[in-house]
Amino acid sequence: MTVRVPHRSLRGLSAVAALLAIGAVGCSEVSDAVDSTKDTAKKAARQQSVFSLDIGDCYNPNGKAEGTAFAVEVVPCTEAHVGQVVGEFAIDKGQEYPGDDEISAIADTRCPVEAQKYAPDTWALPKGAALFYYTPTKESWLTGDRAVSCTYTAEKGKFSGSLNTAKSFKPEQITYLEGSNAVYEALWANQPEKDTVEDDLAGYKAQAKAVAAALDAHVKGLAGIEGAEVGKLRSTLTKAAGDWKNAADAADADAFYIAYDPAFTGIDPNKSVAARKELGLATTVPADEAEVWAG
Missing domain, CATH: 1.20.1440 (de novo design (two linked rop proteins))
Structure with missing residues (x-):
């Protein structure tokens, strides 16, 4: 899948989970390294395919928000995070891949509508939150991928808490x-x-x-x-x-x-x-x- 946002270049993101090794270092350095390794292991355990994202999932991308993504770190919404899935739908366009431009046009139209079902008051969104979306790539389309996941993503920094306010x-x-x-x-x-x-x-x-x-x-x-x-x-x-x-x-x-x-x-x-x-x-x-x- 590829995460897209209108009028932006969307390239160059890959998901890689790194493992750290601890060498022969001093006590404080060992402690820092252990903490770092724990954090990395925790992040690795939270990795989830972008194909399995659900409405309500809060996540951190493995790098920049834009580009081709294979996995993201799904986290509790009470923790600081970069994005949250606020809507989803399937593209019904037959067997042939409709092309990046047409898929983007469809997402441009549908995602604001789907997002507003989840977070109706756009004025109450965290500062800097913008509407992004994950869409099928030409390659994933061949495997049957038709899903679009609409997300609010922090353009800078992170935000905490769920954006699900529809029932309030x-x-x-x-x-x-x-x-x-x-x-x-x-x-x-x-x-x-x-x-x-x-x-x-x-x-x-x-x-x-x-x-x-x-x-x-x-x-x-x-x-x-x-x-x-x-x-x-x-x-x-x-x-x-x-x-x-x-x-x-x-x-x-x-x-x-x-x-x-x-x-x-x-x-x-x-x-x-x-x-x-x-x-x-x-x-x-x-x-x-x-x-x-x-x-």
């Missing part, structure tokens, strides 16, 4: 999170390939249509949640939905730009902080999202 939320919190997550998923999953509207007006309009539909569903869900701040957010998103619909119906690039500016501003995550606080959810906008809307 109240119904109104889940309703909010599902609607909000769907809006941003519609935005990012439908990114046009071209950099400018002039080069792909149809693509940008399709994206706008998807976001508008997700906003309509989100606004409908918010109607059943009490709270002054939730009500204010619902009004804001209702207007934003109208702006996205205008963008989707734009006759030309100029009309699209006119509609897009208030549409994009209307879903600025900062506008939802007060409602999130009222609902008892995390209120710190993730750094990557804050950067996007900061311009």
Whole structure:
């Protein structure tokens, strides 16, 4: 399997379990060597094939997070670790290997959805946690490997504790999170390939249509949640939905730009902080999202 993350080079990782030998050294050095050997033996005993990873498993990769991996060190989630498996699914693409690009595209689409079932509030994730995924390689595909394991991985350092929070939320919190997550998923999953509207007006309009539909569903869900701040957010998103619909119906690039500016501003995550606080959810906008809307 290969661990993949969008827009990154993924090469050069191998899993090797090393054994240390103790030579004729001083007492303190012997003690240090014994401790080191115990740690190595413990790590070796925890090695598990990437093919057998399950949802909920916390692990440390044997090297960098990215690249080709054969085994990882599975550890208790109470210990510091680099990643946790938060979702999985099988690729149904027949006998022929579909290629790296298509498998990555499938994982890009499915993993955010699967991960949000396990950890619905992405704002509450540990700082620096990013969504990675293990996918079949061309070689493992020939052996029947079709599994994709979605993981949250610390881009720097480690984190402790399980990310499994799905059962800890109240119904109104889940309703909010599902609607909000769907809006941003519609935005990012439908990114046009071209950099400018002039080069792909149809693509940008399709994206706008998807976001508008997700906003309509989100606004409908918010109607059943009490709270002054939730009500204010619902009004804001209702207007934003109208702006996205205008963008989707734009006759030309100029009309699209006119509609897009208030549409994009209307879903600025900062506008939802007060409602999130009222609902008892995390209120710190993730750094990557804050950067996007900061311009």
